[in-house]
Amino acid sequence: MSSEKKNEAIVTIKKIMKKISEDVIIQKQMPILDLPKVGYDNTVWSDEKRMLTIGDKKIEVSPDSVKKIPTFAQYLVMANAIKKLLDEDMESTIRGMYYATLSNVGDEKNKQKFWNNQDNSDDAIKAVELLTGIPREEFSVTSKPKGMISGPIKLRVGGDIIDCNLGSRSTSQLIPTNIGDVQIDDVKADFVMVVEKDTVLNNIRKSGFIQKYNAILMTGSGEPDRATRIMVKTLNESWKKPVVVFADADPWGLGIALRYKIGSESLSYDSDRLVTPDAQVLGMMFSDIYEYNIPEVARLTATDEDINRANDMKKKPWLQNKKWQKELNLFLNKKEKCELDAFFKHGFKYLAETYLPRKLRQVGII
């Protein structure tokens, strides 16, 4: 990451600290950190942007009550730790930040932990992002990489070049989480295909799909991390490559597919950077279960949770078109779900050689 950006982050953190210090010493008033509320109740669907965005609700964190002072302290301590990390030109995972700031508060009699668990420190990191307006990648705070990429694309990370198209069909590259340091060098593919799970990705890659259709294969291994989402977005918007998403035919899988397309509630403040509104969710449709004759033995019965989720989804503004309503109604009627892996019942090559090409042809990608 450029030292310019780093300095910017350091200056911003210092400014916040300075402001608080001035409030206290000169103005003699309680400092207040004012930041947007993050969560489902402050997530708004934007028709214009076609993505989830953050609402107007704010929270104020001020050391003015017994309840709030720990939060206030946590935010400042985290901000300071991030500043130190930047000063030292080091990189850390979010777990690393948790350990770096771990301590006990209080005397023998009233002891409590500064963080109850890592969730607390993760929230504090988010708060610092919100306070500074700088994404955590630029603080060099990352998470464990889990996104994978394979195909005719070259990445430059720092000075190293990662070529994701070695032609052996037998491996994929992890998408680096320090996405600030990653540059895309060269993309030769015609389109980007994102699948839900790495198992499915491996199967498709092995079949020679990449070579045959000149595609980039990606997966977030379940819930995609920020780096994967940013990569998808960049390929779509900067490199103008069409993006298609395939996930399991259940409400959970559909949810994951939609992470790429519309964003998520917990990261709604960062949607502008993470969401690819032009991505197309192509499958696996609930109707595909019956269209492709997935045998009954490979279908799963929907749980109550699935049903509730589907009912919820039916009401969402981004799923109001006829096609999705029909799909969801079908699911609610049949109460059956199915994984992409179920196509292996028709043969190991069926998914890559029959199902996916047929689906892609339908929308004119190939």
Add this chain to the structure above:
Amino acid sequence: MKPLKPATSILKPDQQSQSQSQIQKVEKYKIIYNKKAESEFFVDNSALAGFTGERILYMAVRELIENALDSCETFSILPSIKISLKTFDQTNDLWILSCEDNGTGISSDKLPVAVCSFLTSAKYMEKQQRGLFGVGLKMVAAFTTKDTDFPIKVWNKSTEESDEYYFELRTDIGTNKPIVLKKSINKSESQIEGDSGFKIQVILRARLVPITKSKIYDYVTQTSIVNPYAFITFETDDGIFTFDRRTSIMPAPAKEILPHPSDMDLQTLKKAISKFAGQKITLPKILCSSFQKFSYDKAKEIVSSAHLDLDVKNPTVDFNEHDLIKIVNMCKKTKFQNPNTDHLSPIGQEILTIGMMSEYTIVSNKNNEGGASENNSNIVMVPQIKKSNNENDEYVDGDENNDKNISKNQINNNTNISKSNFSVKVLQPVLSAYTSRTGIINNRPTIIETGLAYGGDISSFKLYRFANKIPLLYDEGSDVAREVVSEVEINKMGITKKQAKEQFSTTNKESKRDRVIEVLPIHIFFHICSTKIPYKTAGKESIASEGELKSYMKSCLSELYRKLSTQIRKELKMKEAENKLKLYKHYLPFIVDAITESLGVKNSKLNESFSMLIEKHLTKKSNVDSVDNDDDYDNIPANNTNNITTNNTIVNGDPSSNTHSIQQPSNSKSFKIDLENRKKTESKKNNLTNHDQGAEGDFTFDASFNVTNDSNIKGNSNLMHKKSNNNRNKNKNSKGSKPIPNNNKFKNIKTTKKTMSDEYSKKKIKSADFHSTLDSFQQRRVNKGKIK
């Protein structure tokens, strides 16, 4: 009193004429049956009466005090008792023990028997007394006779006699008979001061281990607690301890009563009938006059249903045991009224409460040699004062030793001996409570009294156990009271175990004692009155969980806990708040460190200013919090509306006609303009000056501004929030960085209750330069957050 029989062989005379072989066989298997005198039996089995090795002195003191109190209480004489226990002969472990009371005394011809002969008592009757068996005093006499050659000296002035008698006695242990060495009328040197009284002085041989010594002190102390109407002085080698009388009210003395029919057995029935031997009287008549709660009709019914002749005039002769057992069986099946409790003498709320209020502290200055108990160095009545006396550890017990080891400390102690050793404290607990239950246990009516003193200058947990006004000191672990205390959950007080442990535990370490109740500053008193207390041992030291006793005690204790709950919860809240405040301060260094580290500048002012700010804020806040929150809260909006109304009236210029609910809309226009103008000037001012001063005025202004904007005067809590939102919108507006969100949209976002001070103290950070720096970041994609 039973006739005395000498020990005799019961071999029959004709055995002597038996053949040689037979004799040999008999010799070989000969069993000799002997009759033992009561005195010999008790001396041999002294443990039965609790007189074991190290407890001899304790038991002796105890028996003498109990007799003295009984003797006074039966006739409602306010007891005044002097006990003395001093070293008599150090080398031979001899102690001189004396006890003097102002009771009824004993008539002089009965006195030797009453002192020396076992199983002789005036107390064999159905009423609550301390003594029961006629053993204790005799035991003391027998031990004197057994272990020493000294006589038992008794001075006695009976209510029935005008003269004071002096006796020197010893017990003939072999025959259970008194030996009167000397009996004289004591005219010249009167020992008994009052109208009547009894004084006994004995020499006992015993070793006094420290733990026993502390138990003796405990015993006297607790006797005074449970009998606050008694005046007791206790003289020992440590000094004279005086336990003042704290009330002149005495519990009503117990009355003798008839046995209850449900408690009837063949023996009691035969005994009742035998009293009427030779009289012409029917069985029902005997029954109804020998038992309580037994009407003549009921007696007739029972006799006839037992198929016995109602009209038999001479039941002693005409009914055999087979007939009488039918009566007993019928009685067992029949329901009678509950027995009356006239024969019991509970302490009562008033007296027990007086007792609960006092605490005595006796500290022995002398280090008793030997005795590996934990109290080795000191004998302390109240544990928390233990530390005060450690400096005296080096001194060894005994007068001789002490004389040799004179030091400054010693001199101090000698000059001021009774003061430094003994303190009487009138406790001032925050709360005391009393409750009692009456029930049938062991077929005897039993009264359970419980008391509780909490907080104030009580600093630790203590359990007091009494039975028939006798303190129980030993075997607490196996006592039913202990079980009850363990089993009644502390949540009856409305607090949880965790809370109690966290907030009341005085030490940081996990308490060794697992019972949560023991971390509380609480004294619990149990007093059980009955003629048949289910003691676990003959030594009367612990009570067994018999029948429903435990459940009665539990319900008593639960009730006490409930009475305590309001108080303890209040204290808990305060403690929690206190601790939270403490915790609050612990976060400050984190904040200060983070800021100074980030800025790389050390500013000592920051810490100072921050703590001042927080402290100021907190005191303000806690003041508000201490008032009942809800009421307080309701009042604030009401005041606001008043303010607004006043403003309205002034603007309108017609106070009399202004019923604002109707006129409000028409008013608001002119009002609004007026206020808009004011607002402009005001906001300018605010931008220039600190929001700090004139918070009150500021608030009024903002509130009125709101009202005019919304035409909504229904004073409610939203006002304040609207105000804050409005403030924020105003700020945004001036910055022009964001569109102004509709005020109405914000109206109900925050509906949480906030106190006024909370609201005042929140001074928004309004810093233009800060925003400008942030504006540069707004081109960044993530820029959603900001500092105001």
